[in-house]
Amino acid sequence: MIRICTILLSFLIITSCRNDENINNKAEEENKKxxxxxxxxxxxxxxxxxxxxxxxxxxxxxxxxxxxxxxxxxxxxxxxxxxxxxxxxxxxxxxxxxxxxxxxxxxxxxxxxxxxxxxxxxxxxxxxxxxxxKRARVIVYSKEKVNPEELTTYEDLINEKWRNKLLIRSSNNIYNQSLMASIISNNGKDSAKLWANGIVKNFARSPKGNDRDQVKAILAGEGEIGIINTYYLGKLLNSKDSSEIAAGESVGVFFPNQNDRGTHIxxxxxxxxxxxxxxxxxxxxxxxxxxxxxxxxxxxxxxxxxxxxxxxTSDLLKSWGEFKEDKLSLTKLGELNKEAVIIFDEVKWL
Ligand SMILES: [Fe+2]
Structure with a gap:
């Protein structure tokens, strides 16, 4: 009889614990919901x-x-x-x-x-x-030193005429990784590696700073062209700091690849x-x-x-003009991220 009572009691305790657990889970779910x-x-x-x-x-x-x-x-x-x-x-x-x-x-x-x-x-x-x-990753150029008619595509930035003149941030930045992924997707892996290598050769300096710093470096005379996301130029031009406004005003915006796939976004x-x-x-x-x-x-x-x-769009964006955007599915950027990082390492794009 004692044994039966013990078994019955254990059963009751277990059932009641289970019920408590269910109630707790429900309460948690209700909280989340x-x-x-x-x-x-x-x-x-x-x-x-x-x-x-x-x-x-x-x-x-x-x-x-x-x-x-x-x-x-x-x-x-x-x-x-x-x-x-x-x-x-x-x-x-x-x-x-x-x-x-x-x-x-x-x-x-x-x-x-x-x-x-x-x-x-x-x-x-x-x-x-x-x-x-959306943000476009564009070429900015020194209004003083560069004739925008000389600019065409991302691919052309490896041209020798830009030797020691190109400014861009480091390759650990996801914006550059996604740009690289778009180049791989459009031109193939081998051609993308050649491109990355050519870009490194044309660096005005070892990559450093953020997109805004590339524009500031153009004003400071460290380089003549840069690759940046458009909204950073908006931020510079609307800054409270007059030196940032001056940097923003010293460059023009160029949307590359308008005669083929369009600008990387x-x-x-x-x-x-x-x-x-x-x-x-x-x-x-x-x-x-x-x-x-x-x-x-x-x-x-x-x-x-x-x-x-x-x-x-805002008046500022309108002032940069309309542009054709690369309609590459953005999923591709994620899929090709690893390959992009490998190429950056191979060509020693810091
Ligand atoms: Fe950003």
Whole structure:
């Protein structure tokens, strides 16, 4: 009899523990599933804050922002696994979105509106991520020393006439890795290596600094042409520091490869986190970010190009003129990232 009682008691304890566990899990899930969205973002612009606040006012859905660089955020999501509070991930390069998808950190987010608004080459083929803004990686040139008629393509930058005149940041930067990936995709691996080698030969100095520093170096006479993302020129021209404005004013913008594939572009983009329990609201948020109004704020505040073709670009961007963009699927940039890094190492592009 005692034995039967013991068995019965154990059974009751185990069942009750299991129930507690279920209740706890449910509570945790309910916590995660709420009228708020947790956004892991690499973007660090004041305009974003304003945009998020407006969304909160319109929908009552609160946006909790976790800021860090994209590699840190991706690592965080990996470590957190199914316990991750992240609903959305924003990065500033397509290569990283591809990486996040490959690491199984995102989920498909299908939306009629998004498939209509975001052009095909600016989103994942399975809707794991969408571009929010575009940036063009252009050639800037000294207005004083360079006749823009001498400029044509990225490929022509290895021409001997640019020996010791070319400024570009280091190869560990993802913008350069994505540009390199686009060259591999368009011209093949061997030709891309020859190109990288030629670029190294034409360096005005060993790569250092960010994109803005390349423009400053042109004004300082260290080189005559540089490769930078367009919005950095916008930042210089709108700086509070007069020396930065002077640097920005000393260069012209040239969009390469207009007679063939077009200028290399990249995006900042967004995807829904794999373990988000708030997918409907997350998609609603992405849909909001690609509306004409929000896209115009994005474009104006950070000197980027909207992905929504109906949105109007800022006067500054208009002043640089319209350009043909390389419509290479951005997924390719992520796929070819490793090969790009290998070529950089081989040609000793620091
Ligand atoms: Fe940037």
């Amino acid at each position: 709420s009228e708020s969205l947790t956004l892991y973002t690499h973007r660090h612009y004041d305009s974003d804050k304003m945009i998020f606040k407006k969304f909160e006012e319109q929908t009552g859905i609160k946006i909790n922002v976790v800021k860090a660089n994209a590699d840190e955020l991706i690592q965080k999501m990996e470590l957190e696994a199914d316990q991750s509070p992240a609903d959305l991930l924003i990065t500033v390069d397509a290569g990283r979105l591809v990486r996040a998808k490959n690491k199984n950190l995102l989920q498909a987010a299908n939306s009629e509106l998004l498939s209509k608004v975001v052009p095909q080459h600016l989103k994942d083929s399975e809707n794991y991520w969408y571009g929010l803004t 990249n995006i900042s983009g967004i995807g829904v986190a794999k373990h988000s329990l708030n997918k409907d609201n997350a998609v609603k948020f992405i849909e909001y970010l690609v509306t004409k109004e929000v896209q115009e704020v994005f474009a104006k505040a950070n000197y980027e190009y909207p992905v929504n073709p109906e949105a109007i």
